[in-house]
Amino acid sequence: MGRGRAPCCDKSKVKKGPWSPAEDYRLISFIQKQGHANWRALPKQAGLLRCGKSCRLRWINYLRPDVKRGNFTPEEEQTIINLHNALGNKWSKIASHLPGRTDNEIKNVWNTHLKKRLVIGNDDANCHQKIETSNSFTSYSASPSPSSIDEQQEPCISPTHPNAPNLENFGQPAEETCSLDSCINSKASPEVRKTTTEEPKEMAQDGNTMEIPLEPDADFWNFLDGLDPMDKPTECQPQQEHGVSQSSNFGENQQEDVHEYKRWLRYLENELGLVGGNDGECPQKGAGAEQQQQQLVTDTSDDEMMSRPEFDPAAMAYFSMWPSSPQNFGI
DNA sequence: AATGAACGCAACCGCAGTATT
DNA sequence: CAATACTGCGGTTGCGTTCAT
Numbered sequence: 115m116g117r118g119r120a121p122c123c124d125k126s127k128v129k130k131g132p133w134s135p136a137e138d139y140r141l142i143s144f145i146q147k148q149g150h151a152n153w154r155a156l157p158k159q160a161g162l163l164r165c166g167k168s169c170r171l172r173w174i175n176y177l178r179p180d181v182k183r184g185n186f187t188p189e190e191e192q193t194i195i196n197l198h199n200a201l202g203n204k205w206s207k208i209a210s211h212l213p214g215r216t217d218n219e220i221k222n223v224w225n226t227h228l229k230k231r232l233v234i235g236n237d238d239a240n241c242h243q244k245i246e247t248s249n250s251f252t253s254y255s256a257s258p259s260p261s262s263i264d265e266q267q268e269p270c271i272s273p274t275h276p277n278a279p280n281l282e283n284f285g286q287p288a289e290e291t292c293s294l295d296s297c298i299n300s301k302a303s304p305e306v307r308k309t310t311t312e313e314p315k316e317m318a319q320d321g322n323t324m325e326i327p328l329e330p331d332a333d334f335w336n337f338l339d340g341l342d343p344m345d346k347p348t349e350c351q352p353q354q355e356h357g358v359s360q361s362s363n364f365g366e367n368q369q370e371d372v373h374e375y376k377r378w379l380r381y382l383e384n385e386l387g388l389v390g391g392n393d394g395e396c397p398q399k400g401a402g403a404e405q406q407q408q409q410l411v412t413d414t415s416d417d418e419m420m421s422r423p424e425f426d427p428a429a430m431a432y433f434s435m436w437p438s439s440p441q442n443f444g445i
Numbered sequence: 446a447a448t449g450a451a452c453g454c455a456a457c458c459g460c461a462g463t464a465t466t
Numbered sequence: 467c468a469a470t471a472c473t474g475c476g477g478t479t480g481c482g483t484t485c486a487t
Contacts, residue, residue: 226453
């Protein structure tokens with residue numbers, strides 16, 4: 115296949131390295147409003163100095179609302195081991211069996227933990243055998259037909275991370291959940307599509323995790339949208355014509371919305387055990403959070419975000435602490 | 446307390462596959 | 467049908483953090 119490939123972007127004009135909270139928030143804000151039909155064009159439209167691939171990666175691996183953070187459960191690890199036996203380094207395939215987990219994360223876990231553990235386990239044949247025999251998917255190793263796996267395999271993991279409150283729908287306006295989900299899942303495997311769309315319902319029923327009122331979610335996003343100094347690039351205007359934007363009427367009930375949002379924020383902070391930290395300081399990482407806060411201020415001031423009168427530092431502090439933020443997983 | 450080594454993770458790179466023109 | 471554009475995947479790397487000395 116001779117594909118003379120043009121570079122995906124002008125490397126000299128794109129920023130590389132870790133994403134700042136401001137960039138994250140701009141990306142989320144944009145995708146929430148416009149979706150991500152075209153990754154290549156997205157950075158420009160969103161006002162990001164990033165390569166489209168970089169945006170995609172960031173979204174898929176960390177910012178997506180249904181991404182699950184935190185340590186892998188033993189069940190998940192076992193699933194990875196089993197699937198790796200059957201599929202090899204097909205990380206995306208493996209990830210499709212672990213809802214909320216990304217291929218990158220699984221790859222990292224495998225390379226850093228599981229592989230070593232298995233090597234040690236190989237030294238101890240009994241140990242390894244234990245893994246094999248306890249493995250309900252052992253038969254796949256004998257006849258590793260991916261299709262049969264796809265048909266049979268249901269992830270044997272708990273849908274919620276034991277240590278983390280459910281944030282699967284974090285930031286999802288009620289009426290947008292479907293559109294965003296479908297947007298996300300349109301490219302995902304059937305398994306992922308199935309689990310990501312069905313799980314929230316299940317969790318809503320167990321009364322544990324879905325009590326977060328959804329309405330303020332929209333407010334939250336509207337609030338973020340309102341903060342975005344790059345909010346209205348000209349390329350984005352047409353989409354608002356077909357009713358995608360929700361922020362247009364934000365000003366009408368702004369006070370009420372912000373109040374609602376703050377109430378919701380407090381609720382989430384309670385859920386996350388973040389209350390008690392002063393000025394949004396992360397309880398797990400005091401100095402780190404402080405540093406991050408500092409960076410946040412730097413980033414946002416660069417973008418003149420902090421100078422906006424309606425800017426709420428608490429919102430950004432919270433934003434910087436949500437589970438998808440790489441600095442903050444492990445809550 | 447300081448320093449170096451090891452580890453873990455986020456992000457980048459390049460290739461392959463698929464869709465579009 | 468070929469060329470091009472774009473997305474997705476897997477391998478790899480660089481950096482920050484943690485641990486050991």
